[in-house]
Amino acid sequence: MRPLLTALTLSLLAGVAQAADVEGSADHPLIGRFGTAEISRYKQIDFDEALLPKAKIDDEGKLDDSNVLRLEGRITFINYRVPGQKSxxxxxxxxxxxxxxKGFEPLFACKGSDECGRSLNSMVFNSGKVVPNGFSGDAYFGEDSRYLLARRSAPEGDTYALLLAMPVTGGYTPVLVETVDIQAMAQDQVRVEDAATLKKDLAATGKVAVYGVHFDTSKTEIKAESHPALEQMAQLLKDDPALKVYIVGHTDNAGALDGNLNLSRRRAEAVAKALSSDFGIAAERLGAYGVASLAPAASNAEEAGRSLNRRVEIVLR
Structure with missing residues (x-):
């Protein structure tokens, strides 16, 4: 019988990205990955509610304080594919x-439907109450599936980790990791500078940060609520027809640098395209570039700083 706890445990290291990881993804720094696993799906939400099973979920699927934890904080969803025949x-x-x-203590562990409850499968994969619907792809909850919920207490805030390892399928073992980093919701985030303020700051420093342009994690499509900020950026350019600028995308330091350079450039290009197509700004007045996390506005050690680093800047040409 082969030993379960081998040198492989030493390869559960945070931040070790694999070539096939989806763009913009990264290990949670406290959890890491199993061996040479690859990230097939990834999503991070700065603040939301999470429901994590802490006991057997019966066939009726009733959720209450006896069987789920209701948590609020920064949520990260990761699907890994572990190559080979790992149980x-x-x-x-x-x-x-x-x-x-790393200081995590187990809160609940179970195997298969008999121990976990037949409705835990439905809750995890189908309800959207644990992970986004369809997030776990071709994984399934089999009788050999293993579930673990653990918590790490720390002065800066607790971290909860949900781990679900499922039977081998397609030559790999699917693993779902969801983490909840408990933190207060950032307040006063609605910030749209008017064109006059943008002009003043641009004249003073040659650049101005715009925090009202929003994207989903790892995406380049501009969200609808970004319209007021884009409108003021366009007004700035309309007020001075001779003005030419660079649109520069910035990210925090989560994920691989190469991926973030590409992501920040594509986001800047999306902003330049919107200013041109939706507001009539001549494309030749806009240059789009991305610098990822190479020019931070604040420390990436805390979420407050990371939120300042995720921005679009207007830079004088």
Missing amino acids: PLEVIRNYEKSIGA
Whole structure:
């Protein structure tokens, strides 16, 4: 019988990205990944509610304080694919040792429907109450599936980790990791500078940050609520027909630098395109570039700083 806790545990390291990871993804720094696993799906939400099963979910699927934790904070969803014939038990045992060394304590662990409850499967995969609907792709909850919920207490805020390892399918073992970093919601985030303020700051420093342009995590499509900020950017350019600028995209330091350079450039291009197509600004007046996390406005050590670093800047040409 092969040992479950091997040197593989040592490879559960944070921030070790693989070539096939989806763009913009990254390990949670406290959880890491199993061996040479690849990230197939990734989503991060700065602040939302999460429901994490802490006990068996019965067939009726009734959710209350006896069987779920209701948490609020920064939520990260990660789907890994572990190549080879790794059993769910081997994966979970390695994670238990790795995160245990980082201060996590188990809250609930179970195997298959008999221990986890037949409705835990539906809750995790189908309800959207644990992970986004369809997020786990071709994974399924089998009788050998292993579930673990753990918590790490720290002065800066608790972290909860949900780990679910499922039976081998298609030559790999699917692993779902959801983390909730408990933190207060950032307040007073609605910030749209008017064209006059943008002009004043641009004249003073040669650049101005715009925080009202929003994107979903790892996406380049501009969200609808960005319209007021785009409108003021366009007004700035209309008020001075001779003005030519660079639109520069910035990110925080989550994820690989190369991926973030590409992401920030594509976001800047999306803003320049919107200013041109939706507001009539001549394309030759706009240059689009991305610098990822290479020019931070604040420290990336805390979410407050990371939120300042995720921005679009107008820079004088």
